[in-house]
Amino acid sequence: xxxIRAAVVRVVDHRDSTTVLAGERALRFDGxxxxxxxxxxxxxxxxxxxxxxxxxxxxRTGGEVPAAPVDELLALLERTGVIVAARAAVRPPMWPRRxxxxxxxxxxxxxxxALVRGLQAQGCDVRIALTKTAxxxxxxxxxxxxxxxxxxxxxxxxDAATPVPHIALAEWAELVIVWPASATTIAxxxxxxxxxxxxxxxxxxxAPVVIAPSMNDAMLDAPAVQANLETLRxxxxxxxxxxxxxxxxxxxDARTPMFxxxxxxxxxxxxxxxxxxxHVPRAKLPDGAAGWERLWASVPVDQLPWHADDVTPALAxxxxxxxxxxxxxxxxxxxxxxxxxxxxxxxxxxTACDVSPTALGKARDRAGALPILFVLDDVLASRLDGxxxxxxxxxxxxxxxxxxxxxxxxxxxxxxxxxGTLLVIAHAIAGELATTPVTADELRALLPGxxxxxxxxxxxxxxxxxxxxxxxx
Numbered sequence: 001x002x003x004i005r006a007a008v009v010r011v012v013d014h015r016d017s018t019t020v021l022a023g024e025r026a027l028r029f030d031g032x033x034x035x036x037x038x039x040x041x042x043x044x045x046x047x048x049x050x051x052x053x054x055x056x057x058x059x060r061t062g063g064e065v066p067a068a069p070v071d072e073l074l075a076l077l078e079r080t081g082v083i084v085a086a087r088a089a090v091r092p093p094m095w096p097r098r099x100x101x102x103x104x105x106x107x108x109x110x111x112x113x114a115l116v117r118g119l120q121a122q123g124c125d126v127r128i129a130l131t132k133t134a135x136x137x138x139x140x141x142x143x144x145x146x147x148x149x150x151x152x153x154x155x156x157x158x159d160a161a162t163p164v165p166h167i168a169l170a171e172w173a174e175l176v177i178v179w180p181a182s183a184t185t186i187a188x189x190x191x192x193x194x195x196x197x198x199x200x201x202x203x204x205x206x207a208p209v210v211i212a213p214s215m216n217d218a219m220l221d222a223p224a225v226q227a228n229l230e231t232l233r234x235x236x237x238x239x240x241x242x243x244x245x246x247x248x249x250x251x252x253d254a255r256t257p258m259f260x261x262x263x264x265x266x267x268x269x270x271x272x273x274x275x276x277x278x279h280v281p282r283a284k285l286p287d288g289a290a291g292w293e294r295l296w297a298s299v300p301v302d303q304l305p306w307h308a309d310d311v312t313p314a315l316a317x318x319x320x321x322x323x324x325x326x327x328x329x330x331x332x333x334x335x336x337x338x339x340x341x342x343x344x345x346x347x348x349x350x351t352a353c354d355v356s357p358t359a360l361g362k363a364r365d366r367a368g369a370l371p372i373l374f375v376l377d378d379v380l381a382s383r384l385d386g387x388x389x390x391x392x393x394x395x396x397x398x399x400x401x402x403x404x405x406x407x408x409x410x411x412x413x414x415x416x417x418x419x420g421t422l423l424v425i426a427h428a429i430a431g432e433l434a435t436t437p438v439t440a441d442e443l444r445a446l447l448p449g450x451x452x453x454x455x456x457x458x459x460x461x462x463x464x465x466x467x468x469x470x471x472x473x
């Protein structure tokens with residue numbers, strides 16, 4: 001079993017001693033014991049097995065390391081939570097959730113970077129909108145650095161791509177979070193006052209809006225604020241109950257806890273996770289050629305979940321087996337051309353097809369001078385001239401509804417040469433975009449004139465997939 005250092009540890013070094021805090025206990029190690037603790041923690045900076053640990057320690061010391069003291073230390077560090085079992089790497093989501101974080105002028109805004117990082121860790125693409133007062137509490141540069149997106153600060157801030165920011169953000173968002181929400185911002189949202197960027201976004205969006213009030217208890221209990229919150233509830237907004245906090249207007253030595261500040265980032269993240277899972281539908285696959293064209297025309301290539309710099313090692317090995325033969329290869333649903341380019345570089349005569357003219361244009365630009373024939377074609381009503389010795393489908397079949405599969409099969413039957421090869425990569429389980437998983441049995445039933453020569457585990461758009469190699473009988 002692999003183990004790794006915990007994400008957060010309470011360990012401090014001082015000269016030749018190391019102290020590990022474990023609950024209310026402080027475990028101090030001195031001299032050689034401290035050096036061993038430091039070495040073990042350093043080596044557990046990545047997942048490592050016990051055998052690998054001992055090998056690394058032996059390499060450092062130039063000789064075999066006694067097992068007993070190391071095993072005793074490992075057991076102690078595991079009991080105290082300093083070393084934990086390594087988990088499989090969490091893949092980013094296939095299609096990030098689109099979240100607008102709208103920040104108003106309450107002191108809780110100082111914690112906004114922590115909320116942004118948490119949202120990103122949950123697979124959210126975060127865009128930021130600030131009221132004028134919010135800019136007194138949180139640095140725009142910090143939010144810009146975290147999101148790598150424009151931080152929007154006013155109704156009249158614009159660029160060539162975003163002439164009306166409050167409408168662009170309102171339409172882009174799958175979820176709008178107003179956190180923290182000051183009494184002034186709450187009043188604007190409740191009355192439809194769109195004189196401020198944040199209230200304008202909340203008013204214009206059709207996405208769910210989560211509002212986290214943040215103020216002192218006297219303001220929160222005021223009849224006007226309570227009436228505004230009740231109005232927002234009636235409008236279908238999600239109102240987050242406040243947390244226990246302090247009033248910073250008071251001197252530090254005079255502050256007493258009160259209910260009123262916004263829920264902290266950790267609590268907001270749990271609420272957001274719940275709402276995204278239960279009340280925000282996941283993105284759907286485009287419908288037909290027109291839908292795919294709109295997608296390719298509106299989303300930068302590097303933001304598409306299937307974008308890659310090269311083919312996977314599994315597919316590269318299959319293409320290598322056909323390299324140098326001068327065979328004809330058709331790349332079905334070429335997208336931005338990664339498969340077509342890889343095949344052309346291996347000496348195959350490549351035809352690359354897609355239903356989107358924009359995708360074909362981007363693929364052609366990416367291919368440069370490579371001899372690839374780009375063709376606008378729909379696999380469900382194909383006009384391709386075969387035969388092709390190799391056909392490649394990376395993520396096409398699983399994007400089709402099952403009722404469209406027979407039309408796909410008719411095209412494959414027509415264009416693949418006798419004893420030709422069909423390479424299909426498809427999700428093994430339903431993906432973030434509701435793709436249709438493809439099994440070996442389904443392929444056999446769909447294409448009875450082919451035999452499955454191999455099935456290789458791989459990935460596609462950061463999800464588990466299978467590479468099927470089918471040979472025409």
